Amino acid sequence: MRRFCYRCGALEAEKGPLIQGLCQRCFASEHRLIRAPQKTDVSVCKRCGSYLNGNRWQVPSVTGATSSEAAKAAVYQALRLAKLTSEGLQFTRVGEAKGVELRLEVKPAAREALVEIHARGKIHELQTEPSVDRALVTIELKQTTCDVCSLISAGYYEAILQVRGEERLPKGEITWIRKMLEARAGEVSASDRSIFISKIEERPEGLDFYVSSLSLARGMAEVLKKGFNAEISETAKLIGRERGGRRKFRVSVLARLPAGIKER
Numbered sequence: 700m701r702r703f704c705y706r707c708g709a710l711e712a713e714k715g716p717l718i719q720g721l722c723q724r725c726f727a728s729e730h731r732l733i734r735a736p737q738k739t740d741v742s743v744c745k746r747c748g749s750y751l752n753g754n755r756w757q758v759p760s761v762t763g764a765t766s767s768e769a770a771k772a773a774v775y776q777a778l779r780l781a782k783l784t785s786e787g788l789q790f791t792r793v794g795e796a797k798g799v800e801l802r803l804e805v806k807p808a809a810r811e812a813l814v815e816i817h818a819r820g821k822i823h824e825l826q827t828e829p830s831v832d833r834a835l836v837t838i839e840l841k842q843t844t845c846d847v848c849s850l851i852s853a854g855y856y857e858a859i860l861q862v863r864g865e866e867r868l869p870k871g872e873i874t875w876i877r878k879m880l881e882a883r884a885g886e887v888s889a890s891d892r893s894i895f896i897s898k899i900e901e902r903p904e905g906l907d908f909y910v911s912s913l914s915l916a917r918g919m920a921e922v923l924k925k926g927f928n929a930e931i932s933e934t935a936k937l938i939g940r941e942r943g944g945r946r947k948f949r950v951s952v953l954a955r956l957p958a959g960i961k962e963r
């Protein structure tokens with residue numbers, strides 16, 4: 700029996716295997732590889748340039764590349780690729796689609812970015828040539844403030860590091876100790892931006908660092924202990940209860956420096 704395409708009549712013997720009754724060409728024109736919305740959006744932080752990828756705030760890998768990276772991330776979230784198997788037509792996420800070549804061209808702009816998606820891959824395994832598809836998605840860049848920047852701007856802190864001297868600390872010492880501890884905090888913030896110094900107060904008797912995490916306060920105190928034999932102590936003050944009833948404390952870490960320390 701000679702099998703032929705029910706749409707155009709092409710013979711299977713001449714044009715290759717039929718897929719669900721369609722010849723290769725009719726199958727390809729009937730099914731699109733790309734499924735993507737015409738328009739979607741992504742939240743970007745107007746303060747620090749990070750963007751919301753799924754449910755996580757992400758810092759762009761290249762400084763200043765927020766809009767193009769955010770737009771690509773939004774496309775990866777929204778894009779699905781068609782796959783037809785014996786179980787029917789499925790739309791898989793980019794990470795799960797195998798054997799599909801994907802290329803994104805981004806034209807970034809301030810409020811909206813335009814992304815052109817180029818995809819090449821087989822929708823059905825009987826296809827002799829992969830399908831080639833193209834789609835255009837407009838990404839609205841929604842200007843907002845990320846979680847961390849909200850905390851910073853609200854002056855959030857979880858712990859206080861108090862630096863004091865056995866005697867009153869001279870002004871010069873306060874300056875270099877401050878720089879040294881800021882540098883230490885900067886290293887930590889670089890790998891985890893939810894850890895930061897919220898506020899620094901220079902007092903006649905020493906320095907107060909308001910920091911977003913107890914681990915940072917302890918880490919900074921450790922620098923003074925290792926380098927200058929500072930004596931470390933901690934006190935906790937009950938500041939209320941969290942939802943669910945757990946008690947919430949604010950911890951003060953006190954680092955007391957011996958007299959006569961020298962910058963090194």
Ligand SMILES: [Zn+2]
Pocket residue numbers: 704705706707708709721722723724725726
């Ligand atoms: Zn046909």
Ligand SMILES: [Zn+2]
Pocket residue numbers: 744745746747748749844845846847848849
């Ligand atoms: Zn931010």
